[in-house]
Amino acid sequence: MTLVDTRTPNPKNFVAGATGDWEVIIGMEVHAQVTSESKLFSGSSTEFGQPPNSNVSFVDAAMPGMLPVINSECVRQAVRTGIGLKAKINKRSIFDRKNYFYPDLPQGYQISQYLDPIVGEGTVLLDMGEDGTVQIGVERLHLEQDAGKSIHDQHPNMSFVDLNRSGVALMEIVSKPDLRSSGEARAYLSKLRTILRYLGTCDGNMEQGSMRADINVSVRRPGGEFGTRCEIKNVNSVRFAGQAIEYEARRQIDILEDGGSIDQETRLFDPKSGETRSMRSKEEAHDYRYFPDPDLLPLEFDDAFIAKMAEGLPELPDEKHARFVRDYGITPYDASVLVSDRESADFYEAVARGRDGKLSANWVINELFGRLSKDGTAIGDSPVSASQLGSIVDLIGKGDISGKIAKDLFEIVWTEGGDPAQIVESRGMKQVTDTGAIEKVVDDILAANPDKVAQAKEKPTMIGWFVGQVMKASQGKANPQAVNEILKRKLGI
């Protein structure tokens, strides 16, 4: 792979060193577990959290004479993902053996794809706020087997091996070295996860290891030659990815500025210390001796198959984002928040359809999402439904309730449920827009506070105090705009 620099150096991304600025170059290999019932080449289950070695067939355990047979759903999932990444789909791809020895790899090789992957070059777009949209190249996506799991802390001098994960299908998604900061790297991982979740091809659950990243980091003088890279293995959260890159870039800069050089090596990130450290046993560089797996023929399909996969795809986050901004008139920022997962986007659309898009976005993002995260509740379990929230937005839109009362109403619906319009009616929460009634309250307050009235004539900002008093006297139900107008007129300011 020849490295091509597609980016224009952005000084905002530079890292200051003792001898000048440095630019960080990042590329990622993301391993995403394919959503499927059974494994890539065997019929055992992919279910997480099962008793040790219960999801293991004789193929997964590499019993002699067992032959792999590919799972057609895993092929479809890889093609769907490729289309979602706007990537070239290769109608003919080949499975190779990647040879190495490790106790959790009973075959002695991993079935992977080397020279002919199922998916070629694609792109992922990152919304970097005021820095605009950044395009990150995808080099390839290939299908491969996951390894088993070794547990080292159960016994003083033995490791325990569980093969439940052995043979589960993974998509390795390799980016080009197009990322230039830890922020971009985090955005890339999040965006990739969002796309995979929309497509339903990977659950994106990093805690359970369904998505892990190997991160290649190097530093160079801005716009200069690429430096020597180090690979940080198996990073399993977006936040850790950011921390690992920050630490690694600083470590490399310190070495180079002290006149040293970077050894190309594999490193591990330790979340406890926030540091990366060299992996041991690297005296011999890996030599995987790839060759085509003689147990498997080339994987082939036609254009009609690809077209069928494309037809079944849902609207993807970038398209949804553009449509939300265009059709509902919301800001690109709000649209990004809303499309970050499909359930949130669907919820918003159910609220916003036929209503004020901006007001709906405000209520979904600020009130609902705020309340959900405060309670640690997922959107799917929201006690306030889209139609209830829509009805609250309607009541605000019609001027029946003020924004402040609406927040109280939201809280009532959240804790007690019920029809918002009925609650407003039965609990007398309707906003008073009747100016006669408001005028009466204003008159009473002015009469009771002659000293404040005199002050207000000198200092017009005092009006705020009066507004507060009127709202208090009306239990928040007076229309604030009407209160302001009446007060201004009566105070002569």
Add this chain to the structure above:
Amino acid sequence: MAVDADTVRRIGRLARIRVEESEVAGYQSELNAILGFVEQLDEVDVSGVEPMTSVTPMALRQREDKVTAGGHAERIVSNAPLSEDNFFMVPKVVE
């Protein structure tokens, strides 16, 4: 392509085959003889010919995404020299 003594040792290590120092020279000449035999194929001009990945004119067979195996952990670990709670036990490996 000639195999030297270091390559013999390296291949042995990669394949996890113990090669005694006294055996290196013997393997070296055997490997070179095999490679020399295969090198006769270099006489054939294969420019423009795609590498063959299979001898059968067949497409890859695929199966449905159904769970058809698993659920017998005891049998899976039954041949293991050492196991506990249906885990395989191996000498400690820590990266």
